[in-house]
Amino acid sequence: MIFEWVSYIAFYLLVAVFGAFLAYCLYVHHVHQKYDHLPGPPRDNFLLGHAPTFARTMKSDSLIHDLFLEWGEKYGPVYRLNTFHQVTIAVHCPEATKTIMMSPKYIKDPTVYKRLYNLFGKRFLGNGLITAADHDIWYRQRRIMDPAFSSTYLRSLMGTFNDMSERLMDHLEEIADTKTPAIMHDLVNCVTLDVICKVAFGVDLNFLKLTESPFQDAVELCLRGMVLDVRDPFFALMPKNWKTIQKIKDAAELLRKTGEKWIQERKTAIENGEDIPQDILSHILKTAEEEKVNSAKDHEQMLDNFVTFFIAGQETTANQLSFAIMELARYPEIYKRAKAEVDEVLGTKRDISYEDLGKLTYLSQVLKETLRLYPTAPGTNRWLHEDMVINGMKIPGGCSVLFSSYVSQRMEQYFKDPLKFDPERFDVNAPKPYYCYYPFALGPRSCLGQVFSQMEARVVLAKLLQRFEFNLVPGQSFDIKDSGTLRPKSGVICYIKHCS
Template sequence: MTVAEWTAYLTFYMICAVFIAFVGYCLYVRHIHVKYDHIPGPPRDNFLLGHLPTFRRETNSDRILNDVFLEWTEKYGSVYRINGFHSVSLVVSCPETTKEILMSPKYSKDPFVYKGLFTLFGLRFLGNGLVTAMDHDVWYKQCRIMDPAFSSSYLRGLMETFNERAECLMQHLEEIAEEDTIANMHRLVNCVTLDVICKVAFGVDLDLLKNPDSPFPKAIELCLQGMLHYFRDPFFRFLPWNKTKVQEIQDAVKLLRTTGAKWINQRRKAVENGEDVPKDILSQILKTAEELKDDGEEDYELMLDNFVTFFCGGRRTTTNQLSFAIMELGRHPEILKRAKEEVGDVLGTRHDIHYDDLGKLTYLTQVLKETLRMYPTAPGTSRWLHEDMVISGFKIPAGCSIHFSSYITSRMEKFFKNPLKFDPERFHPNASKPYFCYFPFALGPRSCLGQTFSQMEAKVVLAKFLQRFDFSLVPGQSFDIKDSGTLRPKSGVLCTIKHSV
């Protein structure tokens, strides 16, 4: 038999093998459909792709995917399925199930979501850090080591930094007021919150308001975009016209991990030289690797995992929450007036905000909580179902992920009357509290470790802003939401700023 004949036979058998494998995979997908199709859900766009074309279409449009999920919840009920290839996810808005699953440590995080963040377009990204650690015991050990950096006594000590960085913003806003120019509040607040996390977590001064060309804000934004494309468009990386964007995202990941390596090595040397170092997040990251020793190289990678986790996640909630809060206060003069009056009553003419002042700013707290109800910057979380269970009367087979969305439940009439109305009175101390349908920081043992840190910082910045300035929203801008991995104001909240009378 000639070489050409052998090649023809080999090609034929390879085609047959690929065809058989494809048919086998299609049969498996069909089996998954049969297994879960008793659960209601929207029609699939495609047999193999399931609902992924919808996700891709919405991601590439001006609409946010969470609104699609909300519409599907109202149409299909408190539990419905979405498909993608051979995987099934359930979107659940039942408070009882939310409580049962999120409050229990026995339900692990969704492996597709969190293992997917181990790398980003082929480069190690969040790895096995605090957010992505799948094993509960591994996560718990890391969490306990990190606790001192989020203790009440340590957070009290951060008030000086919160005040100092917020003052930098106030000085910048004074210049804007005097020059009568437009302030992009989202961009300015983003600079401050990133400055804060770098200072209090890693002991580094970036001073982004004076150094607007720093590559870090852009790098974080690119990483968030990369996460969005990873989850909603599995083919994004392989399309030739996305090559430049993929390279930019990979470069952003490299920058963050290289920066982490540099700052970690500087802190290590300081410790070795017997220098006084703070009990900040960076010190706890070093301690984590020390106490979870396994392999030297992996220890170092784990430190970088946690560095990137806190660097990316430590400012997004505060930035977006403050931006949305300023937007809504600008749209509701009566709420703004009441918030300014409370700040005036608590602070008077004193610019330095003390820790004890934060508890007295009760209405401002209500404003910030209502902001997170309408605009949860990290809108959802997911868990893996290891065993069969019944949800809202439907028997759910094990082996699927369950998605919980604070965005969905917070915008449902059955849980919040007139849900699209911005009303801080929902969170009055004497108001009835929502039952497991408001969870902007998730719930249970895997809830956000930095939520108290975030809300302290938000109060300091917002109180100083309301104390010192009057503002109005620039007419004609959009008040829509932009989904860029987290939810943020689409137009950036453009304001004209004036000194308070």
């Protein structure tokens, strides 16, 4: 009797599973019919869609954004991508880019950005400024953050930008004397970490002097985890990967615990009436108090943004500087012109003023062109909740729209000879690109820290050009590594010499 009941249960369970699978297949078929009028690469598999191609690209160490660029050139400004039952519409049409990204009614795609809420189940970026899809939740946080990035406050940071950059110059002095190669990405990464720690949280760590830094390792592991967790749906299922996953979860925990410690120390200092630095954290806590934002949920969101600052505010600037150094070393004429401008504006003075930054126009063009070829945060998604016609094609609502700055900024139809590094594209008299250049995104969800980032980048790069000559060590790669953000695969290894 018992055996018969077990058999019946097993049979009905099998029927239920088969029925659910059949229903899911029918739903996937329905999604295909809904969007298959759009061009796009052939699917690898009925259910998996293009997921196997994405997985192969990652495993081969190729750049997935080059694949998107190839498909964009082949299939046009609107093409379809499938992953299981989900459809993503890749768009590099300037008019649609303007319409969707400049409007607050098209929210960030919740299905994409919720993947960054956790890293393998451990809270990571949570509901911070980057990941919050709900407009009201995002706007509430942005209102709290905005005073900390005001023009007046950013001008006051010039002293910190100068001091932290001087640490790098002192370190490069030692390297130049020893005539040993320098891995420039590692060095500028230390500077940008020092800057964000100091100006955001009043903490001075001096990463250039640390032989081992669990904090830097944690940022690196979390970046790697972002790519694996978001793009490879099968990574967590493989037992051989579980040790790596635990390290990534521990790294996310370290960042959040560090943030909690620093925030609590600052709150205690305020309660005790102690003198506190007027840094970004103080501005945020002050505004949060005025807005009566102090619940446990608000505290977790503050930690979300702590992690966001370190991932987005430090890593991306370091990557941009590394690519800029790489390109300046590859093109002597551009290097000479940038250095001549720095010498004319700065002479031999140590500290760069805010007014000096406005005079470094060609250096700014170099940094803008760097972000055109190497957008360190190469794409963003929006949720299309309504039907729309893009480039003459009807797109049914209920899908994700992918905007890749990497793709649009490397297309011949928008930029002549797009793979050529040419800062003249951003000369004041040059024609301005129309909604196809957006390294910091566009519209209300554009990057809050972009002015901060570019001030810092100009200070570091100007001091480097003022004091040193740098040449690339022969034989290294100029390829790009995708670590969630884009960085030079080689690390940009240079010989450093004192300026004669």
